[in-house]
Amino acid sequence: xxxxxxxxxxxxxxxxxxxxxxxxxxxxxxxxxxxxxxxxxxxxxxxxxxxxxxxxxxxxxxxxxxxxxxxxxxxxxxxxxxxxxxxxxxxxxxxxxxxxxxxxxxxxxxxxx
Amino acid sequence: xxxxxxxxxxxxxxxxxxxxxxxxxxxxxxxxxxxxxxxxxxxxxxxxxxxxxxxxxxxxxxxxxxxxxxxxxxxxxxxxxxxxxxxxxxxxxxxxxxxxxxxxxxxxxxxx
Numbered sequence: 001x002x003x004x005x006x007x008x009x010x011x012x013x014x015x016x017x018x019x020x021x022x023x024x025x026x027x028x029x030x031x032x033x034x035x036x037x038x039x040x041x042x043x044x045x046x047x048x049x050x051x052x053x054x055x056x057x058x059x060x061x062x063x064x065x066x067x068x069x070x071x072x073x074x075x076x077x078x079x080x081x082x083x084x085x086x087x088x089x090x091x092x093x094x095x096x097x098x099x100x101x102x103x104x105x106x107x108x109x110x111x112x113x
Numbered sequence: 114x115x116x117x118x119x120x121x122x123x124x125x126x127x128x129x130x131x132x133x134x135x136x137x138x139x140x141x142x143x144x145x146x147x148x149x150x151x152x153x154x155x156x157x158x159x160x161x162x163x164x165x166x167x168x169x170x171x172x173x174x175x176x177x178x179x180x181x182x183x184x185x186x187x188x189x190x191x192x193x194x195x196x197x198x199x200x201x202x203x204x205x206x207x208x209x210x211x212x213x214x215x216x217x218x219x220x221x222x223x224x225x
Contacts, residue, residue: 006155032212043117043203043216044156089156093212100169101146101214105155 002027004092006104014112019080021107023090024072030092033066033073034101038087047088048075077109085111114140117217119204125223131192134220138185138206145187146214147179150201159202162187191222199224 003026013019025033031052036044050057050064050073057064061080066073077084087108093101118137126132138145146169147159158171162181179189185206191198201221205214 034212034214036214036216041218043205043218044214045216046213049212099212100158100161100171101212102158103148103156105153 002030002092002094002102004090004102004104006090006107008107009105010108010110012110012112013080015080015082017080019077019084019109021075021088021090021109022072023074023092023104024070025092026071027092027094028068028071029094032093032099032101033064034091035062035064035075036089036091036103038089038106040086044087044089080111082111082113085109117204117206117215119202119217119220121220122218123221123223125225126194127225128194128196130194131190132194132222134189134191134202134204134222136187136189136204136206136217138187138204139208139215142206142208142215143185144207144209145181145185146205146207147187147189148203148205149173150203150219151199156203159189194224196224198222 006023034049037047038044061078063076087106091103093099120135144163146161148156161169165181176192181187201219203219205216
């Protein structure tokens with residue numbers, strides 16, 4: 001089955017700098033790659049996603065890149081702000097009616113003042 | 114539109130007991146997935162129900178079971194609780210084949 005590895009497990013960046021979180025997946029059939037953000041006391045919330053027919057997607061300060069050949073994808077957050085402090089999860093699945101979404105172990109992002 | 118609702122929010126049990134957690138999905142969502150979240154293992158997939166049928170299952174022992182009702186509400190049951198079952202249990206719903214998951218705030222289970 002699918003396995004998703006996520007690095008680093010903890011990341012501290014200065015406010016205003018960029019943060020990058022990387023994930024690799026094992027199943028070459030996976031074609032949908034979402035990123036979720038979990039704030040303290042809340043459930044994860046989808047922030048951006050990408051499909052395998054797209055190499056990059058951007059939404060304001062957040063961008064995701066996908067390298068299908070290497071089977072890895074990354075989340076990039078630019079101009080980080082205090083409200084970006086949270087746990088971020090990457091995930092992978094095969095877009096089909098009966099697919100399941102497998103998550104990485106998460107990255108705790110700290111934005112330093 | 115109300116979000117995903119999980120009850121109870123917190124639960125304390127002792128080893129050997131059993132527990133039932135409840136999840137009400139977003140109105141119109143027929144798929145409900147359950148995940149176990151622990152500090153060391155992240156989000157681990159338990160199972161997914163769609164139209165009252167289990168359509169996917171993760172690698173958890175048979176002590177973990179679930180069901181879905183005709184109104185799409187779902188329950189998860191853990192029997193013979195172990196200390197290692199202490200975790201945040203998250204429920205997520207989605208609409209049909211749409212991949213986007215909407216999570217509840219979870220049930221924090223502590224096994225003493």
